[in-house]
Each structure stands twice: as C-alpha cells, then as structure tokens.
Amino acid sequence: MKFSGKNVLVTGASRGIGAEIAKTLAGYGLKVWVNYRSGEEQANAVKEEIVKNGGEAEIIGFDVSDEAAFVDAIKKIAETDGELSYLVNNAGITKDKLAMRMKVDEFMVVIEANLKSVFIGCREALKTMGKKRFGSVVNVASIVGETGNAGQTNYSASKGGVIAMTKSFAQEAAPRGIRYNTITPGFIATDMTDVLKDEVKEAFISKIPLGRFGEPKEVAEAVAFLLSDHASYITGETLKVNGGMYM
Numbered sequence: 402m403k404f405s406g407k408n409v410l411v412t413g414a415s416r417g418i419g420a421e422i423a424k425t426l427a428g429y430g431l432k433v434w435v436n437y438r439s440g441e442e443q444a445n446a447v448k449e450e451i452v453k454n455g456g457e458a459e460i461i462g463f464d465v466s467d468e469a470a471f472v473d474a475i476k477k478i479a480e481t482d483g484e485l486s487y488l489v490n491n492a493g494i495t496k497d498k499l500a501m502r503m504k505v506d507e508f509m510v511v512i513e514a515n516l517k518s519v520f521i522g523c524r525e526a527l528k529t530m531g532k533k534r535f536g537s538v539v540n541v542a543s544i545v546g547e548t549g550n551a552g553q554t555n556y557s558a559s560k561g562g563v564i565a566m567t568k569s570f571a572q573e574a575a576p577r578g579i580r581y582n583t584i585t586p587g588f589i590a591t592d593m594t595d596v597l598k599d600e601v602k603e604a605f606i607s608k609i610p611l612g613r614f615g616e617p618k619e620v621a622e623a624v625a626f627l628l629s630d631h632a633s634y635i636t637g638e639t640l641k642v643n644g645g646m647y648m
Contacts, residue, residue, distance in 0.1 A: 402429045402625050402626065402629045402631065403629055403630040403631060404429060404430065404431060404486075404487075404628070404629050404630060405486075405535065405630055406431070406484070406486020406487055406535065406536065406537070407431065407432060407482065407484070407486055408431055408432040408433070408434065408478065408482045408484065408485065408486050408487070409426050409431045409432070409433055409434065409486060409487035409488065409489060409628070410434040410436060410461070410474070410475070410478055410485060410487070410488050410489070411423045411426070411433060411434065411435060411436060411489040411491055412436040412465050412489065412490055412491050412492035412518070412522065413436060413437075413438075413465070413491045413492025413493065414433075414435040414436050414437065414444065414447060414489075414491065415435065415436075415437035415440035415441075415443040415444040415447060416440060416443050416447075416592070417591045417592065417593070417617065418491065418541070418586065418589060418591060418617045418620050418621070419436075419489075419491040419492065420435075420443075420447045420617075421617035421618055421620070421621040422489055422491060422617075422620070422621040422624050422625075423435050423447055423451065423458070424447065424450060424451055424454075424456075424621070425618065425621035425622060425624075425625055426487075426489075426621075426624075426625055426628070427451040427454070427456030427457065427458055428454065428456060429625060429629075430456075431486075431487065432456075432457040432458065432459070432482065433451060433456070433457070433458045433459075434458070434459050434460075434461050434478055435447050435448055435451075435458055435459070435460045435461065436460075436461050436462070436463065436465070436474070436492065437460060437461075437462050438462065438463070438464050438465070438492070441460070441462060444460040444462070445460060447460075448460050459481075461474055461477070461478070465490075465492045465514070465518035465521070465522065466513045466514050466517055466518045466521075468521050471518070471521045471522060471525060472521070472525055475522075475525045475526065475529055476529075479529050484529075484530075484532075484533055485526060485529045485530060485536070486530070486535070486536055486537075487536065487537050487538070487539075487628045488522055488523075488526045488536075488537075488538045488539075489538075489539050489540075489541065489624055489628070490518070490519045490522045490523065490538070490539070490540045490541060490563075491541040492514070492518060493514060493515040493518075493541070493559070493560075494510075494511060494514045494515065495511065495553070495556050496510060496511050496555060496556075497552045497553055497556065498552060499551070499552055500554040503554060503555065507555065508554065508555040508558075509555075510555075511555035511556055511558075511559050512555065512558065512559050512562075514559075515556070515559035515560065515563070516558075516559040516562045516563060516566070519540050519563050519566065520566060522538075523538055523540070523566070523567070523570045523581065526538050526579075527570065527573070527574050527577070527579060530574075530577070530579045531574075531577045531579065534577050534578040534579070535578050535579070536578075536579040536580075537579065537580045537581075537582075537627070537628045537629075537632075538567075538570070538579070538580070538581045538582070539581075539582050539583070539584055539624050539627045539628055540563050540566075540567050540581070540582070540583045540584070541583075541584055541586070541620075541624070542560040542561075542563040542564050542567075542583050542584065542585045542639070543556070543557075543560040543585055543586060544585050544586065544587045544588075544641070544643050544646060544647050545557045545560060546559075546560025546561040546562075546563060546564050546585060547561070547564070547585055547639075547641075547647055548647050560585075563583060564583050564585070564639055567581050567582065567583045567637065567639075568581075568637045571636040571637030572637065574636075575636060580627075580632070580633075580635065580636040581636060581637065582627045582632070582635060582636060582637070582638050582639070582640065583638070583639045583640070584620065584623055584624055584627065584639075584640045584642060585639055585640070585641050585642065585643065586615065586620050586642050586643065587609065587615060587641075587642065587643025587644055587646045587647070588605050588606075588609065588614045588615065588643070588644075588646070589614060589615045589616070589617055589619075589620055590614040590615065590616055590617070591617060594614060602614075608646055609643070609644040609645065609646045610644060610645030610646070611644035611645055612644075613644065614644075615642060615643070615644055619642060620642050623640055623642045627640060
C-alpha cells in the first residue's frame with residue numbers, strides 16, 4: 402500500500418478495531434499517534450507492539466468529545482511532525498436501550514461521543530491538512546447507520562450522521578486536495594462479540610451471506626486502502642465491510 406503522507410492519528414486506538422487499524426497502518430510505514438481516553442496501559446501496549454515490529458508510534462491521551470482537547474492534540478501532532486497527513490476517526494461508545502425508555506441524556510451522550518467528536522476531528526483536520534493541500538480522513542461508522550437497529554436509536558443516529566457529514570466534508574475539502582470517506586463495519590469479532598452466547602452468534606451469522614463475523618484486520622485493511630494513494634480518486638464514499646449483510 403502506497404502512502405505519500407508520513408503520519409496518522411487514530412482515535413480510540415487502545416483496543417479492538419482501533420488498535421488493529423493502528424498496527425496495520427504502522428506496518429505500512431506511517432508514524433501512528435495512538436489515541437486513548439482512559440486506557441493508557443493498553444495504548445502503551447499497542448505502541449510497544451508497533452515499535453517491536455519496526456514501526457513508529459506515540460500515544461496521545463484525550464477525550465474526543467472535548468473540543469479543546471481534540472484541537473490541542475492535532476496542534477501538538479502538527480508541531481511535532483510538521484504535518485498531519487491522515488486521520489481515522491474510530492472512537493465511539495454505545496448506550497443501548499429501547500427508544501421508549503431512552504432518556505434524552507442517554508441519547509445525547511452517544512451523539513456527543515460518536516458524532517460531535519467526528520465533526521471536531523474532521524474540521525480540525527481540514528484546517529491543518531489544508532495548509533499543505535494534502536490529506537485523507539476515514540470515519541468509522543457502522544452498518545446500523547445504514548440499516549438502523551432496535552435498541553440503538555442513539556447509536557444508529559450518530560453513525561448515520563457520520564455517513565452524511567462525511568459527504569459534506571468531502572465536498573468542501575476536495576478543492577484543497579483532501580479526501581473524506583466512511584467505512585461501515587458489520588459484525589466484527591472483538592471482545593464485544595466474544596461475550597455473546599453461541600445461539601446469539603449463530604443468529605447473527607445466519608444473516609451474513611459470507612457466513613462468519615469479520616476480523617478486525619479486514620476492517621483495518623479497508624481503512625488503509627481508503628487512506629492510501631491507491632484510493633486517490635475516491636472521496637465522499639461509504640465502503641461496506643459487512644460480509645454482505647447489507648448491500
């Protein structure tokens with residue numbers, strides 16, 4: 402995979418899909434800034450693994466829903482490396498509950514973490530990348546942002562918003578040579594799916610044409626492609642990585 406830039410910030414990269422994205426991008430030669438909110442030990446473990454395998458990484462702790470903290474983080478990266486080439490907005494939370502029982506604050510806390518944070522990251526990346534008229538952003542949404550899901554009104558709204566917002570950023574940023582794309586993973590094998598009962602897993606898998614959960618590495622490679630020079634004529638697109646569950 403070919404990259405013209407030199408560094409990338411991956412939010413929510415201390416575990417799960419985010420950690421795999423960080424390690425994959427480091428494997429392609431990018432310096433990776435591993436963001437975490439509370440899992441400093443896990444973030445350090447990701448960094449150590451990257452360095453052990455010959456890559457370059459730094460950890461950077463901040464809450465992505467805190468505007469000032471996010472702005473300062475991107476400023477620090479640009480000052481340290483001279484630029485921010487790539488951004489992966491991966492951090493997010495869930496707070497599942499049926500809509501009729503969901504309180505407004507339970508709705509808004511997910512919007513803040515999953516949608517507002519992506520807006521902040523996209524906006525600041527546009528400002529920073531615009532100085533060199535080069536850059537690429539991938540926002541990690543979800544299949545439920547396309548299909549909806551019972552019990553996830555807040556999460557679905559946040560991820561659907563990410564998809565739509567990415568298209569708007571793509572249009573604004575294109576004249577500056579900056580690309581914005583979205584990836585929508587389906588059911589991916591992580592610690593969150595490991596705790597599901599076998600019958601629940603089987604029920605989900607029965608709806609997936611490829612007959613299995615995806616692997617974090619498969620999501621990470623899709624993210625890498627969209628960031629890379631190989632996707633230089635792709636912007637405003639939504640790439641589904643869901644085994645055919647939603648086409």
